[in-house]
Amino acid sequence: MTDRDDTRRARRTKPVPSALGKAVDLLSRREQSRRELKTKLARGGYAREEVEAAVETVVDKGYQDDARFAAVLARTRAGAGYGPRRIAAELKSHGVADAAIAEALAETDADWPAIARRQLERHYGRGGTSDPKERAKRAAFLLRRGFDAATVGALTRAEFGDPGDTFD
Incomplete structure (x- = not known):
């Protein structure tokens, strides 16, 4: 291997972001539930303590909110023609609390x-x-x-x- 190959390889590899950086990156693309965010970070190889700290930070800063996630998902699914029971089941699978699910479904004002x-x-x-x-x-x-x-x-x-x- 030549020095030139090492230089090319070094340019291709990106530094691994922190769990907090990765969480913010995931949330910048779309809303995520707290459970979904934890799962994705854990799958990314981050330590459990780092995942917990990162998720708590994004929640405290208001970047992640299960109620907001539920409202967005409920509106999207209702617009796609799904009923309230299916939407509630999907939100439940994302770890959203029952109160937030009920509020999100009520806020959709869907007929x-x-x-x-x-x-x-x-x-x-x-x-x-x-x-x-x-x-x-x-x-x-x-x-x-x-x-x-x-x-x-x-x-x-x-x-x-x-x-x-x-x-x-």
Whole structure:
């Protein structure tokens, strides 16, 4: 190996940032939950004490906030056509507290029946069906998207032409 190869290799290797630097870098790209941030830093090879200190610092400085993360994720997922149950489950998997989840869902001011209807129309078209198997298939689709059973039932009954519980 020549001196020239050593110089090239030295230029290519970047210094490893501190856990705090890495945490700030991750948060500059998108909101992260506290649990997600800890996991990514630990996977990056940082010591547990360094990870804890870095996360506490970014929380204290206001760079990371689970309530803000929950609000952003809830708005994004509602806009993508997901229901409140699916959003709550995802937030729970990120380690967000129940109170912050409830607050984030309330802040979205989403019209869940309208979102469910749009998803149903987007996926299956505007035409209704009288086939019970097809109605069950459509209901299962909405349930997987995270809408509650009352909303799903009302929409599938309305689609079938049942006069009760419509969201017009």
